[in-house]
Amino acid sequence: MALNDVKEWLYGCSRCGTCKDILNIFVPACPSGEMYQLESYYPSGKIAVARAVSEGKLPLDNDDTRERIYACTGCLSCEQQCGVYHHQHIFEIIQAVRTEAVGQGLLNPAYMVMVESLKKDDNVFGKPKAERGDWARDLDLKDAGQEKVATVYHAGCMLSFDRELWNVPRSAVALLKAAGVDVGIMGAGESCCGGRAYEIGYVGEFTKYAEHFLETFNSLGAGRVVTSCSDGYSTFRKLYPRVNIEMKFEVRHTVEYLDELIKGGKLKLTKKVPMKVTYHDPCHLGRHLGDDGIYDAPREVLKAVPGLELVEMERHRENAWCCGAGAGVSQANPEFALWTAGERLKEARATGAGALVTACPWCERNFKDAAKEYGQDIEIYDIAEVACRAL
Amino acid sequence: MIEAVRSKVVGELEKIVGARYVSTNPADLYIYSQDMTQAEPGWPDAVALPKTVGEIQAIVKLANREKVPVIPYLAGGNIGGLTIPLRGGITLDLKRMDRILEVNDTDMYAVIEPGVTFGHMKACLEKHHPHFVYTYAFSPPSTGVMTNALLQGLDSLSYRYGAASSWVTGLEVVLPTGELVKIGSCAVSDGWQSLAPLPELAGLFLGWQGTTGIITKMAVSLWPKPKHSVQMTFLFMDFEGADKALKALARTRVPDDIISLSFAWAGQEAFVAQSHEKISPYPALPRKPDDPEIIVSVEITGNTREELDAKVGVIEEVARQELKGVRMVGPQSAPSTSAFFPMQMLGVLSSGGGLTWVGSYGPMSHWLEAIKEGCALQDKHGFTRTSYSRVMNEGHFVGLRWLLPYDKGDPVLVEKIKALCRDQMEMIIRHGFIPYKTPVSAIRQLEARADPEWTKLHRRVKEMLDPNNILNPGRWGAPPA
The missing domain is CATH 3.30.43.10 (Uridine Diphospho-n-acetylenolpyruvylglucosamine Reductase, domain 2)
Structure with a gap:
């Protein structure tokens, strides 16, 4: 979106500050504002900046000004707390200022590397495209590009290239196979969903990936795409409909699909997994989906694991504190990303849980890094990894 | 610089x-x-x-x-x-200084820092001291407790206790010259329970808009939380009926809070805003001939159901005996207004980022003429009537304002707002009302009408405390330009 597209919402905010805290419990809601404290880092401040840019009162050619606009994880907690008519468009406004900066040629070096990598290797990590399917090399999975399958498992950039997280997609496909699902992958033929490019203001790159993805998957004839990446999932669900191509397959997040398989009696979790865990709601699986936010399915899957005890953090479901990795922050501002995750780990530890379980590789990666950075003694898992132990 | x-x-x-x-x-x-x-x-x-x-x-x-x-x-x-x-x-x-430093259960006060909000206070009390309440202002939950008290704001307990500065029981202040001073009982003991019986130096800082010192700690009174509450609502067809009712209700000493709102605005803004839609008082919203003029809401609480019922009975008796012949509907019971916190402001924050008002405190005896003229000015300028009044300190004075939410992106509307505010400001001062959160222009207007010795005293106090005129200069106590 460009600033012109969000003009209707630019004047909605009076900077009343309601977005700063979670309604009713009044603990911090906005990672950016909470870390930096200056008003320009809060959602209301960013909207004011957007307004000033739109009115020509504030140029974007100041690195520190743009840094404030990029210091947002796109968690949408502000949109959850605000009740004013523009409330569902706050991140759109921030994203529009980012697009404006890109349009003015004011590029963030960290993102330039990412976008170059997208152009060259179809991923955001600068990794060779040929290595994309390595996580599944010994699994003997069907190649969905070569033979028709009912379900395509989409690993996404993070799970494809982060070896420390390979147990997540491997657990996910093990669970699907245990449930008798006819599953395949695209392997090296898989590409980025384009969601990250959209969030950092590269709308053209996003559109290119969305069109490619839709055309490719429509041609496969698979009825379903399952992904463990919440970022990717929300991109498919929320952003792809903006591209004028019909999606001829359904998209399911792993937790959503596992919940269905368990409830349908197709997946049986039988072994005891004696763990006390707390669940972190990924923003892209919750708030990003609005009224369709997926909050119950992951909890249902965890409750189906014999012997597992689930305890909740103070900020959960719609009011969950962000992991800190979203909207390009982990690439461009690791200090902010880790601080945000560190705050969440403290909250998780306060529950008495020995492990934090989530359903997004971006969250998992950032939590693992933060646990190491801050010496937090807590294990980090994806739900699929925990559920797989019960097979 | x-x-x-x-x-x-x-x-x-x-x-x-x-x-x-x-x-x-x-x-x-x-x-x-x-x-x-x-x-x-x-x-x-x-x-x-x-x-x-x-x-x-x-x-x-x-x-x-x-x-x-x-x-x-x-x-x-x-x-x-x-x-x-x-x-x-x-x-x-000062938002980083956001601790609630003490809640004293026996002496019923809290000591807070400048960054504490009404939301923080509510959450703290509900979690750790559920038998206490503070108050809430007609403002967002992020409003500062200290800000509200320093600016002598009006709250949900202002009928009982007056302006919010009245329940300040102690201060810690950095003076404009850098010294740190405590005010009230905390200056001479460990307790922050009261300003009395000492010379009331708190008056050097309360209401001064940050021109005489930077408050770093403040003690405010907490109140026992009643178990039962109800709101009773009256709809009055004319200003005269509302005036009669406010005066009669004020003298019962029964409610916690008495507010009145223009029906033309309050009758619909909250509903529209809660649907996340934009609503503006300009141009004036359509009115039906039989629409009421004023809504009066009375908040009543009781420690027991019997106490609550008895208080409701008093209000009903007032309606029967003292409001005979008044064109009205009610009273009708409704859920307590406190249930709307923290979103009670939504209706006036949904017009496009702008919110202003001409707000004032003045005598109940002049409320009728002032509200009529202020609403007539809104008619003249093409705005919906948006009056908001709160009976203060058991009826000894009244808060009167017109809330004006507006679209900041509409420069023509902004000019209309300014013109209306100028007219209303002149009018309320003429009727003996005193603008609160007083803008500089109104300070100068008040000074022009005030006893010159009063103005001189302000300036002497400011000069004595702030010889280099560094704290928020140009406002109260400012030397002549």
Whole structure:
């Protein structure tokens, strides 16, 4: 979106500050504002900046000004707390200022590397495209590009290239196979969903990936795409409909699909997994989906694991504190990303849980890094990894 | 501020609070240069966010040495133009000082820092002291408790206890010259329970808009939380009926809160806003001939059901006996207004980023003529009637204002708002009402009408406390331009 597209919402905010805290419990809601404290880092401040840019009162050619606009994880907690008519468009406004900066040629070096990598290797990590399917090399999975399958498992950039997280997609496909699902992958033929490019203001790159993805998957004839990446999932669900191509397959997040398989009696979790865990709601699986936010399915899957005890953090479901990795922050501002995750780990530890379980590789990666950075003694898992132990 | 001074001051600020908490970035300066009202923007030269009292003292001493203004900025919206720098300087954002330092269960007070909001206070009391309440203002939950008290705001218990400054029981203040002083019982003992029986030095700081000191701690009274509550609502067809009712209800000494609202606005804005739609009082919303003029809401609480019922009976008796012949509907029972916190303001925050008002405190005896004329001015300027009144201190005075939400992106509307506010301001002062959160222009208007000795005293107090005129200069106590 460009600033012109969000003009209707630019004047909605009076900077009343309601977005700063979670309604009713009044603990911090906005990672950016909470870390930096200056008003320009809060959602209301960013909207004011957007307004000033739109009115020509504030140029974007100041690195520190743009840094404030990029210091947002796109968690949408502000949109959850605000009740004013523009409330569902706050991140759109921030994203529009980012697009404006890109349009003015004011590029963030960290993102330039990412976008170059997208152009060259179809991923955001600068990794060779040929290595994309390595996580599944010994699994003997069907190649969905070569033979028709009912379900395509989409690993996404993070799970494809982060070896420390390979147990997540491997657990996910093990669970699907245990449930008798006819599953395949695209392997090296898989590409980025384009969601990250959209969030950092590269709308053209996003559109290119969305069109490619839709055309490719429509041609496969698979009825379903399952992904463990919440970022990717929300991109498919929320952003792809903006591209004028019909999606001829359904998209399911792993937790959503596992919940269905368990409830349908197709997946049986039988072994005891004696763990006390707390669940972190990924923003892209919750708030990003609005009224369709997926909050119950992951909890249902965890409750189906014999012997597992689930305890909740103070900020959960719609009011969950962000992991800190979203909207390009982990690439461009690791200090902010880790601080945000560190705050969440403290909250998780306060529950008495020995492990934090989530359903997004971006969250998992950032939590693992933060646990190491801050010496937090807590294990980090994806739900699929925990559920797989019960097979 | 000239660049050489600015860079020197900024360098020293960074040493005091850390570079991370000092900004001269144009985005920050732009944001602190304005608020939600139509007040003219004014840019600070720098923004600093101290965390400790010692840091504030060091900044104030630096400002004195360099003759640089300091504008205290507390939790909340900092509205009314009161923290918009008139002469540049350092905006001192105190939100990092956000602790509730003590809740004294026996003496029923809380000691807070400048960054504590109504939301924080509510959450703290509900979690750790559920038998207490503070109050809530007709403002967002992020409003500062200290801000509200310093500006003598009106709250949900103002009928009982008066303006919010009335329940301040102690202060800790950094003086404009950097010394730290305690005010009230905390100055002579460990307790923060009362300002009395001592010379009331709190008056040197309450209502002064941050021009005489920077409050670093404040003690405020807490109140036992009644178990039962109900709101009783009356609809009056004319101002005269509402006036009669307010006076009669005020003398019962029964309610916790008595407010009145123009039906033309309050009858629909909340419903529209809760549907996340935009609503504006301009142009005037259509009215039906049989629409009521004023809604009066009476908040009643009781420790027992029997006490609540008895109080309801008193109000019903007033309606039967003293409001005979008044064209009205009610009273009808409704859920307590406290149930709407924290979103009770939504209706007046949904017009496009702007909210202003002409607000005042004045005598009940002049309420009828003032509200009629103020609403007539809204008619004349083409606005919906948006009056909001609150009976204060058991009827000894009344808060009267017209809430004016507006679209900041509409420059024509902004000019209309300014014109209406000018007319209403002149009118209320003429009727003996005194503007609160007093903008500079109204201060000057009041000074022109005031006893010259009163104005001189203000200036002497300000000069005595702030010889270099560094604290929020240009407002109360400002020397003649």
